[in-house]
Amino acid sequence: xxxxxxxxTTAPRARPRRTSxxxxxxxxxxLLYVTIFLVWPTLSVVSGAFRSEDGGFTLERVRALTDETxxxxxxxxxxxxxxxxxxxxxxxxxxxxxxxxxxxxxxxRRTVTAVCGxxxxxGGVTLAFAWLATLGFNGLLTNLFxxxxxxxxxxxxxxxxxxxxxxxxxxFQIPLMVIVFMPALEGLxxxxxxxxxxxxxxxxxxxxxxxxxxxxPAFLGSALLLFANAFAAxxxxxxxxxxxxFITPLLIRTSLTSEVVLGQKGLGFALALQMVVVVAxxxxxxxxxxxxxxxxxx
Amino acid sequence: xxxxxxxxxxRVVLLLCFGLFFAVPLLALLNFSTKDTITKExxxxxxxxxxxxxxxxxxxxxxxxxxxxxxxxxxxxxxxTMIWVRLQVPAATRLVEFLCLLPLTIPALVIxxxxxxxxxxxxxxxxxxALTLAFVYVVLxxxxxxxxxxAALSAIDSTTLAEAARSLGAGWFTVIARVIVPxxxxxxxNASFVTVALVLGEYTIASxxxxxxxxxxxxxxxxxxxxxxxxxxxxxxxxxxxxxxxxSLLDRRRHHTGRTS
Numbered sequence: 001x002x003x004x005x006x007x008x009t010t011a012p013r014a015r016p017r018r019t020s021x022x023x024x025x026x027x028x029x030x031l032l033y034v035t036i037f038l039v040w041p042t043l044s045v046v047s048g049a050f051r052s053e054d055g056g057f058t059l060e061r062v063r064a065l066t067d068e069t070x071x072x073x074x075x076x077x078x079x080x081x082x083x084x085x086x087x088x089x090x091x092x093x094x095x096x097x098x099x100x101x102x103x104x105x106x107x108x109r110r111t112v113t114a115v116c117g118x119x120x121x122x123g124g125v126t127l128a129f130a131w132l133a134t135l136g137f138n139g140l141l142t143n144l145f146x147x148x149x150x151x152x153x154x155x156x157x158x159x160x161x162x163x164x165x166x167x168x169x170x171x172f173q174i175p176l177m178v179i180v181f182m183p184a185l186e187g188l189x190x191x192x193x194x195x196x197x198x199x200x201x202x203x204x205x206x207x208x209x210x211x212x213x214x215x216x217p218a219f220l221g222s223a224l225l226l227f228a229n230a231f232a233a234x235x236x237x238x239x240x241x242x243x244x245x246f247i248t249p250l251l252i253r254t255s256l257t258s259e260v261v262l263g264q265k266g267l268g269f270a271l272a273l274q275m276v277v278v279v280a281x282x283x284x285x286x287x288x289x290x291x292x293x294x295x296x297x298x
Numbered sequence: 299x300x301x302x303x304x305x306x307x308x309r310v311v312l313l314l315c316f317g318l319f320f321a322v323p324l325l326a327l328l329n330f331s332t333k334d335t336i337t338k339e340x341x342x343x344x345x346x347x348x349x350x351x352x353x354x355x356x357x358x359x360x361x362x363x364x365x366x367x368x369x370x371x372x373x374x375x376x377x378x379t380m381i382w383v384r385l386q387v388p389a390a391t392r393l394v395e396f397l398c399l400l401p402l403t404i405p406a407l408v409i410x411x412x413x414x415x416x417x418x419x420x421x422x423x424x425x426x427x428a429l430t431l432a433f434v435y436v437v438l439x440x441x442x443x444x445x446x447x448x449a450a451l452s453a454i455d456s457t458t459l460a461e462a463a464r465s466l467g468a469g470w471f472t473v474i475a476r477v478i479v480p481x482x483x484x485x486x487x488n489a490s491f492v493t494v495a496l497v498l499g500e501y502t503i504a505s506x507x508x509x510x511x512x513x514x515x516x517x518x519x520x521x522x523x524x525x526x527x528x529x530x531x532x533x534x535x536x537x538x539x540x541x542x543x544x545x546s547l548l549d550r551r552r553h554h555t556g557r558t559s
Contacts, residue, residue, distance in 0.1 A: 023386035027394070030379040034397045037437045041412030042404050048412065095316050098309060114543045115320065121442075122499040122538040125513045126531040129520065130323035133330035133528055140326035171323065174316075232405030235501035239517050249407055256411065256506055272411040276404060283403050 045276065048269035061270040070251065070271065076162060077231060077248040084169035085226035091170070092177020092226075093185075093219060099178065100185045113182075116175035123172045124235035131168050132240070135159050160241055168236055173226050180225055184218035184293055221289030228282040232275060248275060324532070331529035344525035348533065351526060357515035358530075360428045364511065365497040367432040369490045372443050375436060377486060380447055381478050385460050398444035401437055406502040409434065417507065428509035431500075438503070439496050443489035450485020454478075484548070491545050495538040 052058035064070060095112075102109045119127075134141050135156045145151045158164050188211060196206045234249040245251040248271055255268035331344045349355050376398075383390050401409075413434065420430050456478055463477045479486065501513035510518075512534065520527045 023382070024390065026382040027379060027387060027390055030375055030394070031397075033375055034400075034437065034440075036416060037434050038397070038400060038404070038409065040416055041409045043412070044415055045408055045412035091316075094312065098313055098316075101309075110546055111543075114539065114546050117542050118495075118535060118539045119320065122495050122535065124499050125501045125516055126327075126499070126535045127323070129516065129528055129531040130327050132520075132524075133326035134323045138330070138335065140322070140329050171320070175320075232407065234405070234407045235513070238505065239501065239513075239520070242517075242521075252407060252411065253506065268411050272408045276408050279405060280403055 042276070045269055045272045048266070049273040051266075051269075053266070061266040062273070064267050065270050065274055069245075070248075070267070073246060073248045073251040074274070076246050080162060080165055080169065080247055081227045081230040083166045084173050084230045085223050087166070087170045088173025088177050088226050089181075089219065089223035092174040092222075093181055095174060096178045096182045096185050100182060112178070116178045118175075119172055120176035120179055125239040127168055127171055128236045128239035131159060131164070131171070135164075162246070164240070165237055165247070168240065169230050169233065172236070173230065176226060176229060177222055180222045181218060184215055184222075188214065217289045217292040221286050221293060224282050224286040224289065228279045228286070231282070232279050324535070327528050327532040331525050331532055333525070335525060344523075344529040345533075347523065347526040348530055351519070351523070353510070354515050354519065354526060354530060357510050357512045360510065361498050361512035363429060364432055364435065365494045367429060368435040368439065368497045369493045371432055371436045372439055372489065372493050373486060376440070376443055376489070377447060377479065377482075378474055380444070380451060381456065381474050384451055384456050385473075395444065395448075398440045400440075402441050406438060406500075407506075409437070410503045410506045413503075413507070428504070428511060431504055431507070431509055431511070434503055435493075435497050435500065438500065439489075439493045442492045442496065446488035446492065447482065447485045450482035450488075451478075454481045456481075487548070488545055491541045495541050498534055499538060 049061050050057055050059065052060060065074075099109055099112050133139050136142065136159060137154055142151075142154075142156070156164070159167075192210055192214075193206055196210050201209065232249070234253075237247060237250055238253060241250060245254040252268055252271045252275070255264040255271065258264050332340055332342065334341045334343070347354060348358065379394065383394050417430070420433060424430055459477050459481065460473050463473045468477065498512060500511070501517070504511040505514045505517065512530065516527045516530045516534075519530075
């Protein structure tokens with residue numbers, strides 16, 4: 001009632017600008033919830049990485065990241081993320097271009113977009129099993145190759161190693177690339193091409209001198225997002241590889257589940273911190289790239 | 299635009315290659331889940347086992363319950379907060395957006411490493427049940443739900459609607475529940491669908507906290523009863539697909555009504 005009285009004395013559209021904290025109280029449940037279930041776990045990872053077994057401050061756990069096991073896992077993880085991001089970015093950009101050049105409301109385009117959404121975000125364990133059913137023991141292609149080419153029917157052992165992970169990761173990286181890169185492709189206006197052609201440019205020149213420089217930040221940004229996505233992915237790798245820890249996420253699993261070696265939990269904290277740092281750096285670079293794209297998009 | 303024949307043919311060939319690459323593993327799942335491993339004959343045993351196998355059917359029930367609880371939790375937590383921010387505390391827009399998008403930068407694997415303290419309390423206060431996973435799942439779905447609801451909220455003039463309702467004597471609860479929410483139900487529905495799909499597919503946190511959800515059961519059955527695991531995997535992704543295609547169809551209908559009105 002006070003608000004209405006105040007409003008009637010001033011200009012009709014001016015809303016009462018109260019600087020009181022009362023409206024902020026309405027945010028309390030949300031802030032409290034996010035603090036408990038997101039901020040607190042994150043902070044306890046950070047503090048856990050710098051804590052010794054008896055609770056004091058130590059750099060021992062972080063120093064353990066330079067051990068041969070942890071370093072090799074990090075190297076393999078970076079290699080896996082880089083390869084699957086590069087493959088996913090190039091092939092995904094190509095697929096996105098094929099989709100964008102189709103009529104906007106066509107059935108094909110809507111289906112591909114929906115399928116990409118599912119495969120990019122909800123795959124996880126399913127994708128591991130899909131590739132097991134394809135290339136594993138008794139798999140579809142395994143049996144086909146065994147019948148036609150006479151290869152071994154036991155399935156591909158490389159599926160459970162780094163090359164297999166790259167293949168399976170690429171399967172969800174391509175759809176993710178389509179989703180994040182398509183807006184940039186859709187933002188390329190036909191007028192720019194017409195202008196270039198009017199000035200005497202060939203198709204090749206248009207792509208090299210106009211389209212590619214425009215798309216480069218969006219492309220690199222999307223590739224960075226793919227990199228972070230692969231680096232943090234866990235479910236697919238864990239479902240595919242039940243033993244072993246040759247990439248960082250699987251090493252975190254080992255350190256969480258192994259009761260044998262004392263202090264393994266400590267390494268888990270340090271590895272988780274390392275993962276946050278890598279992902280945060282990559283995502284910051286992604287945000288910067290996105291800002292450059294936003295300049296000409298829409 | 300004039301298109302040369304060679305480009306058209308290249309295009310079709312490329313699309314076919316992509317189509318094959320994406321379709322073959324899913325078809326392989328279907329093939330594996332409908333075939334007897336020994337006799338190689340077609341059988342629906344694996345799909346029936348989704349309901350007959352106690353481990354699997356129990357896990358499916360748990361995951362469906364989790365999806366429902368998470369959905370309700372997300373709506374109750376996020377929708378009033380986002381409306382309130384828009385109407386009353388615009389200064390907090392960036393803060394809420396930042397917190398909602400934060401799970402994109404902090405992977406689920408990291409959250410689960412730091413979750414010990416929090417879940418010690420949750421288990422102490424509420425009890426040790428797989429359904430307590432819903433607490434952390436609400437956080438996981440925040441980025442996707444935020445975007446869906448934010449898009450819907452941006453499309454309406456919530457301030458004017460709220461002022462109109464307030465001047466007619468409506469309380470804040472009425473404003474949110476009976477004036478704003480009916481106008482953004484499409485966004486809320488989007489957010490709910492995505493939530494269900496994400497919860498049904500979640501493996502990382504459930505497996506590392508040792509709860510038996512659908513995805514955990516799929517992995518643990520993978521060794522002993524592969525066809526059932528394959529059937530459940532395919533079922534999950536088909537359900538996610540149905541949910542998302544349903545969404546895009548709903549979206550399309552809205553665009554149509556938008557154009558005609």
